[in-house]
Amino acid sequence: MPCADYWDIDEILAEEQDVVIKTFHDVAGGGFLYPCTGAAKPRDLKEGAKVVVPYWLAQKLVRRNAVELDLPVIFDEATQETLQTDPAVCRLGEKSRYYFEVGLKLAYLTKNFKLQEILVNAYIQRYHDLMTLSSGMGEANRSSIRKAVPSPSNAKSQFLSSLTALEEDMHRGAREAEDQYQRWTGSFSCWQLEPSHIAEVPAFKRARAGA
Amino acid sequence: MSLHGRKAVQLLQDLKRARWLPPFNDKVVKEVAEEINNDSKEMERLAEQDSDEQLEPELLVALYLYDDIMERNKRCLLAYLNARLDVIEQLRWEVGRMVPEEKLQKLHEAEKQYLTNYNNSLDKYMKRYVPNCKHPLDLTANSEAPEDTNIQVRMLRDDPQLDGIVSNDSGLLRLRGGCQMMVKRSDVEHLLRSGKVQQVKTCRGDVVGGGF
Numbered sequence: 396m397p398c399a400d401y402w403d404i405d406e407i408l409a410e411e412q413d414v415v416i417k418t419f420h421d422v423a424g425g426g427f428l429y430p431c432t433g434a435a436k437p438r439d440l441k442e443g444a445k446v447v448v449p450y451w452l453a454q455k456l457v458r459r460n461a462v463e464l465d466l467p468v469i470f471d472e473a474t475q476e477t478l479q480t481d482p483a484v485c486r487l488g489e490k491s492r493y494y495f496e497v498g499l500k501l502a503y504l505t506k507n508f509k510l511q512e513i514l515v516n517a518y519i520q521r522y523h524d525l526m527t528l529s530s531g532m533g534e535a536n537r538s539s540i541r542k543a544v545p546s547p548s549n550a551k552s553q554f555l556s557s558l559t560a561l562e563e564d565m566h567r568g569a570r571e572a573e574d575q576y577q578r579w580t581g582s583f584s585c586w587q588l589e590p591s592h593i594a595e596v597p598a599f600k601r602a603r604a605g606a
Numbered sequence: 607m608s609l610h611g612r613k614a615v616q617l618l619q620d621l622k623r624a625r626w627l628p629p630f631n632d633k634v635v636k637e638v639a640e641e642i643n644n645d646s647k648e649m650e651r652l653a654e655q656d657s658d659e660q661l662e663p664e665l666l667v668a669l670y671l672y673d674d675i676m677e678r679n680k681r682c683l684l685a686y687l688n689a690r691l692d693v694i695e696q697l698r699w700e701v702g703r704m705v706p707e708e709k710l711q712k713l714h715e716a717e718k719q720y721l722t723n724y725n726n727s728l729d730k731y732m733k734r735y736v737p738n739c740k741h742p743l744d745l746t747a748n749s750e751a752p753e754d755t756n757i758q759v760r761m762l763r764d765d766p767q768l769d770g771i772v773s774n775d776s777g778l779l780r781l782r783g784g785c786q787m788m789v790k791r792s793d794v795e796h797l798l799r800s801g802k803v804q805q806v807k808t809c810r811g812d813v814v815g816g817g818f
Contacts, residue, residue, distance in 0.1 A: 401685075411615055422667045423652060451674075452611070
């Protein structure tokens with residue numbers, strides 16, 4: 396069961412994701428769930444009506460066997476396939492700020508083990524790519540994304556602009572760790588005298604020195 | 607879905623967007639509390655309709671619905687208040703008792719009272735952590751052992767409040783904007799924490815022989 400923290404604000408915000416539910420019975424006084432506005436709203440919700448509600452409400456009603464849940468569009472078959480083949484390409488941050496959290500909750504609720512697996516693998520793959528891009532411990536960045544795509548800066552900035560909230564936190568943490576590391580290595584250095592560029596060794600002297 | 611249950615989320619979104627804390631949103635908090643009350647009355651009304659012991663499924667699901675919405679509003683409100691209090695408690699550990707005025711303005715009266723009570727409890731604990739202790743233990747001080755007793759600091763801006771502090775050990779200290787001086791660490795620790803002075807890092811190459 397994905398961990399449920401009552402106090403965690405990110406989790407509360409993640410559960411705001413809209414999903415479609417279908418009721419099994421009439422609901423007295425449930426008419427306010429209909430999307431239409433104005434005085435024409437009926438007082439009661441009819442059996443079999445499909446309405447859009449936030450995930451937190453759907454979760455409670457599904458657990459009590461009162462409604463049936465449909466997966467939202469952002470987790471449809473096409474997206475699942477792309478996640479399996481190349482997760483870094485998917486612009487998950489635009490679909491939902493809390494894509495993985497909501498996805499795993501939905502997968503658990505609807506007992507969709509395939510979705511669970513796809514999401515977890517995609518998350519791990521994106522994490523690898525993110526870490527390779529953002530930190531190099533002082534070395535030159537080596538990234539599989541850069542090798543594959545001819546314009547490296549474009550791919551990197553595209554990937555970095557499509558992160559979910561959790562991945563953005565990780566990216567910020569990695570950059571901070573890199574900063575701290577540079578600061579630490581910098582504290583060992585002391586001021587060095589640069590060799591003068593005027594004093595050039597002439598070619599014949601170099602040859603004699605090497606021979 | 608209508609605005610039912612969405613107002614409380616606004617509070618949390620404001621909290622996430624703010625750099626430190628947003629000003630206490632009294633209006634929305636009261637509106638959410640009123641929503642909870644209205645839902646509770648609606649539930650009572652629905653339950654009164656059916657006097658049989660066995661509730662119809664429609665009524666049962668309706669009661670579930672209203673109960674879930676009430677629980678959600680309650681959770682959002684409580685999370686909002688709790689997160690704010692956590693941040694306020696950190697104030698004491700970060701800047702000590704010198705809280706900047708603009709931060710205090712964002713707090714509700716009850717939150718300011720909470721901060722005072724928290725400070726008092728902490729002080730009480732620090733004075734009596736062991737029976738018959740002679741000196742209070744300052745838990746909010748830096749937990750790392752310092753390398754030198756004296757450090758170089760630079761004053762970032764001219765501050766009339768700080769011009770001429772009297773310290774216990776070194777007498778009068780004149781701190782002016784842009785001024786760099788070597789002072790005892792214990793005198794300026796609270797100023798470093800509140801960001802009024804900046805520690806200047808000395809290069810180890812200054813030491814003759816490279817420090818060896």
